[in-house]
Amino acid sequence: MKNFFTLVAALFLFISCGAQSNTTDSKSQKTTIETNEGPKLVVGIVVDQMRYDYLTRFQSKFGDGGFNRMISEGFNCKNNHFNYVPTYTGPGHASVYTGTTPKTHGIIGNNWYDKETKEMVYCAGDDNVTSVGTENRAGKMSPHRMQTTTFGDENRLFTQMKGKTIGVSLKDRGAILPAGHTANAAYWFHGRDEGSWISSSFYMNELPQWVKDFNISEKAESYLKEWDTYYDITTYTESGVDENTFEGGFKGKDKATFPYDLKTLSKDNRGFDILKATPYGNSLTTDFAMAAIKAENLGQDNITDVLAVSFSATDYVGHNFGVNSKEVQDTYIRLDKDLERLFNYLDSTVGSGEYTVFLTADHGAVDVPSYLNSVKVPAGYVDNKGRKVKLNAFLNTTYGTKDIVENISNDQIFLNRAKVKELGLKLSDVQDAIAMEELSYASVSKVYTATTMSTTSFSKGVEELLQNGFNQKRSGDVILVNDAAFISYGKTGSTHGSALNYDTHVPLLFFGKGIKHGETFTKTVIPDIAPTISALLGISFPNGASGEPLGFVID
Structure with a gap:
């Protein structure tokens, strides 16, 4: 009987210590949560x-x-x-x-x-x-x-x-x-x-x-x-x-x-x-x-x-x-x-x-x-109007209409997908043709298509930067890269992009x-x-x- 009461007492002490330990851990955890050691x-x-x-x-x-x-x-x-x-x-x-x-x-x-x-x-x-x-x-x-x-x-x-x-x-x-x-x-x-x-x-x-x-x-x-x-x-x-x-x-x-x-x-x-x-x-x-x-x-x-x-x-x-x-x-x-x-x-x-x-x-x-x-560093200004005139002429000659292009902005060309389909053309073919045409224009350094951006993985160079900025749902069909220090801007002041x-x-x-x-x-x-x-x-x-x-x- 004495051994029984000794065992019960020991068990009670063990449970009490465990409960106390849990309480202490809970308080410690709460303190940790409420005390932010990071910046205020x-x-x-x-x-x-x-x-x-x-x-x-x-x-x-x-x-x-x-x-x-x-x-x-x-x-x-x-x-x-x-x-x-x-x-x-x-x-x-x-x-x-x-x-x-x-x-x-x-x-x-x-x-x-x-x-x-x-x-x-x-x-x-x-x-x-x-x-x-x-x-x-x-x-x-x-x-x-x-x-x-x-x-x-x-x-x-x-x-x-x-x-x-x-x-x-x-x-x-x-x-x-x-x-x-x-x-x-x-x-x-x-x-x-x-x-x-x-x-x-x-x-x-x-x-x-x-x-x-x-x-x-x-x-x-x-x-x-x-x-x-x-x-x-x-x-x-x-x-x-x-x-x-x-x-x-x-x-x-x-x-x-x-x-x-x-x-x-x-x-x-x-x-x-x-x-x-x-x-x-x-x-x-x-x-x-x-x-x-x-x-x-x-x-x-x-x-x-x-x-x-x-x-x-x-x-x-x-x-x-x-x-x-x-x-x-x-x-x-x-x-x-x-x-x-x-x-x-x-x-x-x-x-x-x-x-x-x-x-x-x-x-x-x-x-x-x-x-x-003025200090003999290569630089200049993009002739957007001249480019557009040339591109429209190319589109009319190649496809019989300039309406195949829907918008040109931010050095990107957006195609009229419905028009491309209506003419029975393959989208990637039209992208490639316009890209090659734009590449022949003055002050254009490189041209890439949305198809290339979506199907090829680049890990360096301007191509990687273009791809990181390319959003499939929002970006254009053709992406233009101008020559170094050639900008679409006025003759005074700086710009970027x-x-x-x-x-x-x-x-x-x-x-x-x-x-x-x-x-x-x-x-x-x-x-x-x-x-x-x-x-x-x-x-x-x-x-x-x-x-x-x-x-x-x-x-």
Whole structure:
């Protein structure tokens, strides 16, 4: 009997210890779940049209708190490239945050020809939503054409929608596509005679009070002032002469030279829209981003939030004045000061060492071809009208009608499938014939067909980039590649879109919590960014991600 009671007591003690152990494990697990050892806030920064060499060319003019702080404290991927074409704003922003290319996420351009509706569509346009904050159609936008998730979406799902995601940019597509499908909000700037930050009913029915307060604060008005160089213009030795024939400038001013009276010039340049083409557009974006951090309490708890900021003014300035202009140099010097402001604000609100930042670009830009010609570098301009006349003549001679081509846009030719069938022709034969004809035209370097893109696997060269940008349902039947530095654009200012290094080589900087200090010349590609941030946060990769996490960046 004594042995029996001893056995019962031992069994009771064993069960009690087991129960206590389970309770302790449960508490430990709960603590683990509720304590986030990752960053409180991830800030993704995309600088629109930033070539990699802007980091090195203007570095001596930067201070210690912006670009140079990211380099000195963080990790610099010096050989970072886009691995697809076209290198445009919409695809660029989508690829940074989805971790994949247009082949998968579906944003094949800023605008493209929709083969089903037979009309051009805009990457963020959505007639099923309404504008919020304006009566203008500028708010009828959403990410519905982007077919995959962003790392912000995955963070929202992982945190049971507790982690916030907010997108901010002068451009609607620069705010909407990075923010993703589950974002709490995306805000963009509507200029003209309003000068307000707006959104759409995809996110909300009414602007939050803090956005309304910001819009009536006259912050935008305060930037309608003189734009002169931040430093003495004679010290801007890293850019070309101020007065030249390669820049566009503003209506109402005879020469594209400093200084610019923005308040006066705004009358002939779409009102507040003039700010977009000056460094003050970036300053205004910084002001609004900091207001969002404060009002939305971003980074104020242990659940990671995401703030996607796109600085768009750099793109407008580049398009207007060109890669080698004094205006571009001054814009980057001033952007460096805005980055310093933003980082200092993050230090004081979220806490130094409690947030993580990455900075990249959505594409680079080519030097103005007319400038390149002046220094004997091969470059030029595509004669689209001349090409079209020749192609129509070929189509009429070969098929008896030019209607066999339905649309030409984004260096792609879309065939009228119904017409091809009506004429009893084989689609691939028509594609091949048009491709060979286009290849004979001036300034055309290469031509590929949709059939080739769909049936052949490329692993290097421009062919690989074309294939990564090719979406079977959305892309055209014939894809054209122009000669190096030949562009479809005006004779002043810069543009982008190619598979060449001036468009694909862009910065990639990481710094903050969880990031090592260092640098590499190992090649990285834009789709690597989202998996890297996902790995840092311990969340699922975006559902279409094709990039790889950069383990050498994470501490």
